[in-house]
Amino acid sequence: MRPTTAWQAMAQRPMSFLTSSWPWRSLAYLSSGVLVGAVALMVFAVGLAAGVVLLVVLIGIAPLVGLVLASTVVATVERHRLRLVDLDRLPDPHRRPYAGGTKAWVATRLKEQVTWRELLFTLISTAALWWLDLMVLGFCFGVPAVFLSSLDGETWPWAVFSVTVLLASPYTVTSWAGARAALARTFLAPRDRELAEELREVRASQARLLDTFDAERVRIERDLHDGAQQRLVSLGMTLGMLRLDTSPDSPQADLLTRAEAQLSAAHQELRALIRGLNPPVLADHGLVAAIEDYAARFPIPVTVDLRLPEKLPRKVETTMYYLINEAMTNIARHSGAASAEVRGRYHADLLIFDITDDGRGGVDTEAGSGVTGLADRVKALDGRLRVSSPVGGPTLLHVEVPCRFA
Numbered sequence: 001m002r003p004t005t006a007w008q009a010m011a012q013r014p015m016s017f018l019t020s021s022w023p024w025r026s027l028a029y030l031s032s033g034v035l036v037g038a039v040a041l042m043v044f045a046v047g048l049a050a051g052v053v054l055l056v057v058l059i060g061i062a063p064l065v066g067l068v069l070a071s072t073v074v075a076t077v078e079r080h081r082l083r084l085v086d087l088d089r090l091p092d093p094h095r096r097p098y099a100g101g102t103k104a105w106v107a108t109r110l111k112e113q114v115t116w117r118e119l120l121f122t123l124i125s126t127a128a129l130w131w132l133d134l135m136v137l138g139f140c141f142g143v144p145a146v147f148l149s150s151l152d153g154e155t156w157p158w159a160v161f162s163v164t165v166l167l168a169s170p171y172t173v174t175s176w177a178g179a180r181a182a183l184a185r186t187f188l189a190p191r192d193r194e195l196a197e198e199l200r201e202v203r204a205s206q207a208r209l210l211d212t213f214d215a216e217r218v219r220i221e222r223d224l225h226d227g228a229q230q231r232l233v234s235l236g237m238t239l240g241m242l243r244l245d246t247s248p249d250s251p252q253a254d255l256l257t258r259a260e261a262q263l264s265a266a267h268q269e270l271r272a273l274i275r276g277l278n279p280p281v282l283a284d285h286g287l288v289a290a291i292e293d294y295a296a297r298f299p300i301p302v303t304v305d306l307r308l309p310e311k312l313p314r315k316v317e318t319t320m321y322y323l324i325n326e327a328m329t330n331i332a333r334h335s336g337a338a339s340a341e342v343r344g345r346y347h348a349d350l351l352i353f354d355i356t357d358d359g360r361g362g363v364d365t366e367a368g369s370g371v372t373g374l375a376d377r378v379k380a381l382d383g384r385l386r387v388s389s390p391v392g393g394p395t396l397l398h399v400e401v402p403c404r405f406a
Contacts, residue, residue, distance in 0.1 A: 006085040007178035008173065012039050022085075023170035026177035029084040030133045035080065037130020068115060074125060075118040078184050085174075086399055093290065121187035129180060136176045140169035181292045207305065218337040236263055286310055287317045291324055291342060298340075299332055306344040307353070316351065316381060316403050323377045327355045327397055330371075335359025335395060346403065351383075363389035371397075 003009035007028075009022040017023070033260050079090045144162035147155065165172075239260055282290035288306045296300035312320075324342060331340050337359030344353045363371060371387055374397070378385040383401035 004087040005178060005181070006174045007099060007182075010174050010178070017174075018393055023174055026170075026174040027085045029081060029181070030173060030176045032081055032084075033133040034130050034137070036074070036077055037125055037133065040070070040126045040130070068119070071115070071119040071122040074121055074122040075188055075224055078121070079188060082181055082184060082188075085177050086185065090185065092289060105311070117187045121184065124183075124187075129183075132176070132181070136173065140172050174179055189216055232263060232266060236260070239263065281320055282317065288344075289320050291344075294325060294328070295342065298328060300337060301313065301339045302328065303339070303341040306342065308344055308346050310404060312351075316401060319377055319381055320351065320353070320399075320401065323374055323399065324355065326377075331355075331357045331359065331395075335361075335393075337393075337395075349402060349404050351399075351401045351403045353397075353401075355397040355399070356394055358394050359391035360391075361389045361395050362391040363387055 003012055003022075006022050009020060010017050013020075061273050082090060144166045147158040147162040183308075239256060243253070243256050246256060281293045288308055288310075291306060292304050295304045311317075328340065328342070331337050335357050337357035339357070340357040342349070342353070342355050346352075371385075375385045378399055378401060381401045383399065386398040387396070387401075388398070389395040
C-alpha cells in the first residue's frame with residue numbers, strides 16, 4: 001500500500017525511507033513552519049490593527065474581525081503545507097460565498113465551529129509550534145554544526161555525538177513533522193457534522209445531475225421523434241411519389257429500390273435509438289416489463305426473474321433500467337457467455353439485483369472497465385455494487401439500492 005503520510009512511510013519502510021522524498025518533505029514542512037510562524041505573528045498584528053481601524057464602523061466586533069482574518073490566513077496556509085507530509089487533502093470549509101457585507105460575513109463565520117478551531121490553532125501555532133520546529137531543526141543540524149566546527153583532540157566524543165544526531169535527523173525531523181501534521185489535522189479537519197453537511201451537498205448535486213440527465217434524454221428523444229424521424233417519413237413519401245413517375249425497367253428504378261432499402265434501415269436504427277433513449281414500455285408498464293422486453297431481443301438467452309413493485313420511483317426506475325441495460329450489453333460484448341440471468345427483489349426498502357453470466361470472467365474493477373460506470377450510477381442513488389468475477393467465470397454483479405415510497 002502506498003503511504004499517504006510521512007509517519008506511514010517511515011513505519012512501512014524504515015530503511016528505504018531514507019532514500020525517498022519523505023525526509024526532504026518533512027524538512028521542508030518544518031522549515032516553512034518556522035517561516036509561517038514568524039509571519040503569523042505579523043499577521044496577527046496586522047489583523048488586530050485592522051480591527052482597531054474598523055472599530056469606528058464595526059463597534060464591538062472589530063477585534064474579532066482582525067482575529068478571524070488572521071486565523072483564516074494561517075489556517076489556509078497550513079492546509080496547503082500539510083500536503084508536504086499528508087497527501088490526503090483537507091477540504092476548505094469556507095468555499096461557499098458570503099453575501100451581505102462585512103458584518104454578515106463576520107456573523108456567519110463566528111457561528112461556525114471551524115472558525116474557533118482555526119483561531120485556537122493559530123494561537124497555538126504562533127505561541128509554541130513554530131518555536132518547537134526551530135528547536136528540532138536546531139538540535140538536528142545546529143548543534144552538530146557547532147561541535148563539528150570546533151573539533152580538537154579532546155572533543156572527539158562530541159564529534160561522535162554530532163555525527164549520530166545527523167544520521168538520525170531524518171527520523172527525528174519526520175517524527176516531529178508527523179506529530180505536528182496530526183495536530184494540525186485535528187484542529188483543521190471538518191468534524192462529523194460538517195462532513196455530513198458536505199456529503200448532503202454532494203448527494204444533492206448527484207440527484208440534480210441525474211434529473212438533468214433524465215430531462216436531457218427525454219428532450220433528445222422528443223427531438224428525434226418529432227424532427228429526424230418525421231423527416232425520414234417525409235423522405236419515404238417523396239421517394240414513393242417519385243417511383244410513380246419512374247418506369248419499372250429504367251435504371252432509376254434500381255436506384256430508388258436501393259434508396260428505399262437504405263431509408264428503411266436508417267428508419268429502423270433511428271427507432272431503436274429512440275426506444276433506447278426513452279423506452280415507451282418503461283414509461284407505460286414499468287421496470288419489469290422493460291427488462292423483459294429488452295431480454296427478449298437480447299442476442300443470448302436471458303432468464304428474467306424480477307419480483308418488484310409495479311411502479312417504482314421514476315429516478316430509481318430509469319437508472320436501474322439503464323444500469324441493467326449496460327451490464328447486459330457488456331455481457332454480450334466482452335464475456336463470451338452462452339446465457340445470463342437477471343434476478344431482482346424488493347425487501348425492506350431495498351432493491352436488490354443480481355446479474356450473472358456464464359462467461360470467461362476475470363473482470364478487473366480497478367482497470368477502468370465498464371463496471372466503473374455502473375458503480376457510479378449506483379453511487380448516485382446512494383447504493384452499492386459488488387462484483388465477483390473469478391477467471392473462468394461465472395460473473396456476478398450484485399446491486400443494492402435504497403428505494404422508499406412516499
